[in-house]
Amino acid sequence: MRNYILLFTLFISSITIAQDAKEVIRRCNKNLLQIKDYNCKAHIDFDIPGLNIEKIDGIIYYKRPNKFRIKSNGIIFMPKQNPNQILTIMADTTAFMPVFIAKESVNGQVCDVIQMVPLKENDIAAAKIYVDSKGYIQKAEITSKENGTAMVNNKFDATSKYGMPCQTLITFDIKKFKVPKMVSVELNAKTTSKPTTTSTKTTGSIKITYTSYLFNTKLSDTVFTEK
């Protein structure tokens, strides 16, 4: 009899947890699902080991479900796990099952921590999102099969609309770059011999500051393909 009670309690609590998680996702999507497309100005700062690149300004375009582009006059390096993957994950409610994990404080906000478990074959192995009381995603950890883990840390201000941040810091895993001397044609360069125990992985970060958001302007698909 005691076992039945225990099982019943577990069953009820699991339903409650699932409902809690779904409620958090609903709260979040109340903002995000209003966005069909957006474009905004972006100022991008890079801090990537082995990559010496100056900050740059550009325009970000996004269209549901997964069209994303940064247009600028110069070269931009973005991690394979771009911040708009969160929008894609949140938009497809059938591809991921939300599981409530805990409550945690992020950027001074008490957040519900939700683990998104993929239900279908997906490049994203796991995603953990931290949602505050307004339904804003304060932080996310996205782990993909191909490209390792990316940590997305968002900041919001008074002008933030539809749950879109004014600043995002993406921290991600990268492999250490090593280019053969004959490819780089750096004839005088010394090949530094590193101990084999040293990890070939390191972390880089990119900070994007967003301004002048324009939502639902019926962006044309050509924006994402034109040169």
Added chain:
Amino acid sequence: MLKLIGVELYKIYTKPRSYLGLLAITIIVCLIHIAMYSGGQEYLDFIFSTFKDSFDVSGKILTGNLIAFIILQMLVVQMPLLVAFVTGDIISGEASGGTLRILAGKPYSRSHIFFSKFIACAIYTFVLVVWLGILAVVLGHLLFGSGDMMVLKTEGLVVLRDGDILWRYGYAFIIAFFSLLLIASLAFCISSFAENSITPIVITMGLIIISTVIGTLEVPLFEYIKPILFTTHMIIWRNMFDKPVPWNEILLSMSIVFAYTCMFTGIAWFHFTRKDILT
């Protein structure tokens, strides 16, 4: 002196071999431009594959700035040869032709004759570098347009923004000119000892190849020799595309290049002003 320089320049102008350098540069650079225009993207995808595995790279990569840089890198070995073709012949060619004795009999000091020849060599080298600059940078911009430039290094990648590049090319060409002037002075020095025009060219090229090979091999023994090799310092122009520019390193290398140039010119002058000109 100016008259003598004019005469020496006229001699260079009338010799067919003087145009070999210009022709060779034109052909090589045009071939690279054509190759890059037709299949440059595939080439760059291969070169930058290490980075494209980890990142989504957006923006124009195949730009005139990058093509000019690739051309300069490819001509590291060829340019000294082209300079040595003319400068290695300037004294020994006249010695083998029998005109040096006639020239020495004119009412000009040996030093005047010597330096007029050297200045003519420097002007020829300058013309080669300017022609290379026009073909590589100007034609590159006309064909591929302007844009950011990615500089591949063994330990990573430097991305230079469009507005931050042309001045670097300016300095890089000045450094390239002085580096080639060092080769001109070496060929000139050997030319002052030789009696035929082939020997200085062959010896100069031999020395460049040996120095380059030693500089490329990562053998502990050679690590002590590398800093004193002139070829180590001749390719310092590449550092102009670092960020920040390592000015101290560049100035040190340029001082060494300048010292070698003075040494070779000094030896040549010492020998030329004292030697018996029998032919």
